[in-house]
Amino acid sequence: MGVVCVYMYPVPEGKSGQQVVDSMQRQLELLGAVKTGNFNVDCETYLSNNPQGTPQRSLHLLHNSEQPASCFSVLDTGTTLVADVLFEVLMAKLTQSKSGKDGFYQQRKGFKIESKGPRFEISDFVIKIGSVSMASNFKGILVEVEYCPCAIPAECWDLMREMMQSFMGTVADTPPAIVKSKKDQFYTPADTINQYLEHFTNFRKATVASQQPR
Amino acid sequence: MQKEEKHLEASLEALIQRVSELKSSIGALIGKLEHEYETLNWPSVLDSFALLSGQLTSLGRVLKGDKVPALKNQLLLPILISPEIDESLGKLTEGRVMMFNHEIPPTYLRTKPQPEVEEKTQQLVTKATCLAQDLAHKQLNNLNKFTSNLMDLMNSTKEDWENDAGHKNSQPQMCSQDDTNLLVATALYGKDLRTTRPRHPKSPQIGMMQAQQANNRQNPVMTKAPSAIKTTIKSAAASHPYQRP
């Protein structure tokens, strides 16, 4: 596990998401990257049915195909829990409604968002180009770049930037906020998940905003 | 004379029977050792030994018994010695002795130990007689003392063991049902753990908040669904530490 940067890659007017993905894939292959399968990061959101007096909580449950035996839960307070994938069953128990009474939490229907696409390797880097979709609507593109041999962002940021700018251009000028805040600490898979969650939240907000004017 | 002969014959019959029993048990033990050595356990070997020892004792008893005439006084002589194979002899001895030739009688009809053994015995006897009377006495005493010490030791150990076993039987209390219940209740329901101190040390106001909630809860529900009230109040009470006895 190395350091990971996740960027939103803008889709220019008049181009489809697939076209952008395809052209980027061609570019990577020219650089010598080899496709090594597909990846998938998904996120479900739950809301608490708390009694009056306590604030309502939202809980995001995420999976990353890179860590298939784990699931990541992030509360709106920012607290992140890494757990065995069975934690989901626990969540299911909390969501279960019994004899007409609601569970402690309920899932937000139609709110599932995921990023999936091809995964590439080029020497020490792993690159993933994900198409983000929510309720099977295309929302945008997230590009993930991982530099495997190093776990401390400050040590490898310059190298990563050089690599990323070679195919993403100015998008990768500055490190993502989470990576920046952990410059001199060990980077963990939970940080990757939080980067994804931040992007997912932005996509969801954009969806709500674009729907409101209508 | 005839009476005596009959007597002898009867006692010989008895002896032969005992000996053949002994022989079959030995056979059984050998068979066991040869064929079951992989699964054989010590108790079963001990059983076989016990059987053999019992049979030997009873054979000895028969020999010493009053009913058996002194066999020492009987004469036994080979009447016919022949180098021919005797089939009936072979059958009698289960194929071990096929003919009664000149080699056989000295071995099979021997009444005294072999000369070399006899010589050795003689040597020991002379050595024993050479020994001074008081020295022999001393050694005998030593041996007796030794044996009795050993016996004492074994007896006391045996007593200890028996006492121990008796002790265990008289005090089978190694577990207590009450403790089981207490431990399970502690692990599962926090019995005795919750009452010892406030439940929410970090945020004491929560207890109050919940009490309030319990009150809030009671009133509106009361009017609507009486059947559901009890459980609601109960669970609210359950979450509050101060109301418990």
Next chain:
Amino acid sequence: MDPSLHQALKTGIAPLHEYFLQGSILDASKEYLIHRLRGLCDHADSQPEQFNDHEMVFMLSGQQQAPFTVHLRHSLLAPECWHLRYVGVAEMGDKTRQTLVRTCLDVGVSETIIKFLNEMGFRMEYEFVARGIFFHKGIMKVTVTKMFKMNQVNDTKSLEPVSASHLVEVSVVASTSQEQIGEDMKNFAEQLKPLVLLEKVDHRKLQPVTSQTNT
């Protein structure tokens, strides 16, 4: 996602069942039991494995819902190990069933779990320290546990034993109802008599007066 997990999620039923028997042994006789267990269980030639765990029990109670309880264990020997466990109500069943059965979920979690549970709305109900050793015999797990009260909140040093006995549990976690397991466990329990009486302890009788139901 794992299909069985998916199935479990869909039906809302945890895929795992725990079969177990409970008993206790007075501290004075513990050594006899350990000795016997070492003989009966696997790896008789190596030292039995020790554990020293801090267990915290969290409860989520709501307005309408029955309270939901989870047990969090933190190893004091390997502080990076956190383990969250949910157990359902133990079913006694009838005489033909040899063991207690309950649904259970075991989840390894990261060290953020306490904060996470608190923010989710859970509150810690009680805590204790469980110390002891465990054995394996095939898929059976045998634990001999000494339980301690904690005199100070969150202080795992100042302890006071709950009772003068060790809790003894034999358990098997299996995916489906397998009656053979019950037989095996019963036979194993027989071999520990009269040191320990491993039985189906009726949890309903031990419950505090106020009811709390988990399913």
